[in-house]
Amino acid sequence: MKKFVLKSALYLAVVLLLANGVAFLASFALEKSQFFKPSFLVNAFEPKQKFKVAVFGSSRSLASLDTKIISDQMEGISANFSMDYTALPTTKLMVEHFFAQGFQSEYVVISIDLPDLDSSKTVISENDYRFFPFRKESYVVAYYKKYDEGMVKPLASSAHFPFLGIGYYNMELLGPALISAFKPEYRYQFDELGNFQYPDILGMKERPEFRYFQSALANPILKEIAELTSQNSSNLIIYIAPFLRDDIEILDSCPYVVINHARIINEPKYFSDYIHLVNSGKILATEAFIQDLEKLD
């Protein structure tokens, strides 16, 4: 019995050791790469780079703002650090990451979506694992601790046992780690300024039923982002990207500078669905955004 217990413990220890070893290597490869946005931010730009415009948000800001056009038309480098399948809590995490890694930006543009106007759900977003290489940074630790789910909390526990995060998100992390090990400059579906390269697809044909919302942007996460940008001498701009069926009226009590382009594009052909623009729509939205930003300048 004693022999059985000791041998089982030994094998378990060896498995844990090897698993952690592999996880460390995978994490290291991802950390030194440009595969996902959090690592791209750290490795693709000069240390302490000052951006003209840094865009943060979800797939809607990826589909609406082209930072290549912004960089061409405004002085300085602009980049898009938005990630699809995320919500405002992840956006805030990316902003924290941005400043914690020593970067600065004249304008921090936060693209906000309908579900986050006044509050956000405390759930982990689909692509939050992309911060895995930075799991020991205090802001990532705090985020994973608050949002990670389940009994094991694989991402939160990864600070000490990285194999848990890699094991849980194996299909999402192992392949990219392998690619990153051989080609660290490879970026996952975005260009050198963080713009997602959407394929040219046909726009919508019909307009759906119209919906109308009002908000004072009371989400407390926005307040926290505002404090961060203020501490880092950046100008915070809240951006509402175009919708096909929704209009959002921002109430006067809103304390932020808002560029509200919810209804700026009305033709269905510029949308791939109700909330995302096609490439031609993206150019229109970016031009309009630059015009409004220049008015603020």
Place this chain on the structure above:
Amino acid sequence: MLFNSIEFAIFLPIVFALYWLFQKNHRIQLWILLGASYLFYGWWDWRFLGLIALSSFIDFFIGLGLGQTDDPKRRKLLLAASLVANLGLLGFFKYFNFFTEAFVDAFSLFGMSLEKSRLDIILPVGISFYTFQTLSYTFDVYKKQLTPTKDVLAFLGFVSFFPQLVAGPIERASHLLGQFYSPRKFEYSTAVCGVRLIVWGLFKKVVIADNAAILVDEIFSNYQDQNSLSLILGSVLFALQIYGDFSGYSDIAIGLSRMFGFDLMMNFRFPYLAQNINDFWKRWHISLSTWFRDYVYIPLGGSRGSTLFSLRNVMAIFLISGFWHGANWNYLVWGAIHGVMYIPFFINKAHQNLHQEPFWMKLPKIFLTFSVVCIAWIFFRADSLGQALDYLGHLWSNEGSGNYIFSQTKRTMIFGVVAIFSGIMLAAEAYFESRQKSEVLLPSKYLLLLALSIVFFGAFKNHESFIYFQF
């Protein structure tokens, strides 16, 4: 409580330590096993603990009654009471809605319309398994092949033994019950053998079955848009999923039992290496097929009469076997397909001398058998008979243009993982079969690799229950 859950990872070491701590007191060990088994079962839904206790006590007392009388009439009455009670419970929980609807549909054929009323019945996990296990006890006692037990603790432990409680192997009282009477000593080699089987079973479940499930679910949900290749892969993946899932569970159950000093019967013997359907049924869900052989087929007359009479019995067994899986027409059709494919080999006794050819010569037969099995699995997996036929229609016509697996890198990766590890699994099985073994018991260094592949390739995000729990 699932074998592949955190709860079980906590539960097992505690029960294991407590159990062997009282190695010298066999009765305390039994109490610990019983308590652990009821906790394990109650974790799903504590309300059904009463059901399993009721089923156990009914057969325990009927067994005692059978032991006290030689009067044939009285014995038949007791057997009937056990059948009514056990099959009544099973019928109510599993088949009530099916028969109600079939009854209403039958009346509508004659122009009479009755209102369909369904009851929201929750199916108790593993009810088909433990019902058959307790019934086997009553049958054996009735046939005087087994002395009825007077040890209620051992009997309750036999019915609820947690490693095999919810998805088998369906044990016979003649094999398992006696093991509860005798004191058990910890044996290192048996326990190690158990751990090896557990790791192998977990690998099949978490790496192969759960990854395959991600693709299978989507392909079967959107089969109308898929092209033939995608639909073929869907059925092959389901074949791998259900095998990894069910045989994985059986391996874990057998391995766990060995850790506790018990020996369970074999449930799978490399079924996808079968060379015909007859051979397949000697390898797939052995505990159920032998149960039906011993308690239904032989009492029906088996093959003692004319060929036609034997074929009737064979077909009846396959239909009952299909119906055992669930109250759904597709299971019946699944059973019927296997029955029809079984008959030619049954007549020709084709299972004899199968293993004397070299492996490469067996391959075409293995491939052909696997293809037939995959087609039958479509009926098993589909939500309805209509959907299964429609799936096959789309597979044949190649109308859809989508290919779920190859349209996204991540899905292709998952497919790659399933394909590679299934290949490894089948190669290991072929190797062990060539050495006349019926289990895959890998050496320690391979177990380490297996454990690492579980950690890094297991579908933990797609944490699936075991398919056979629903039966």
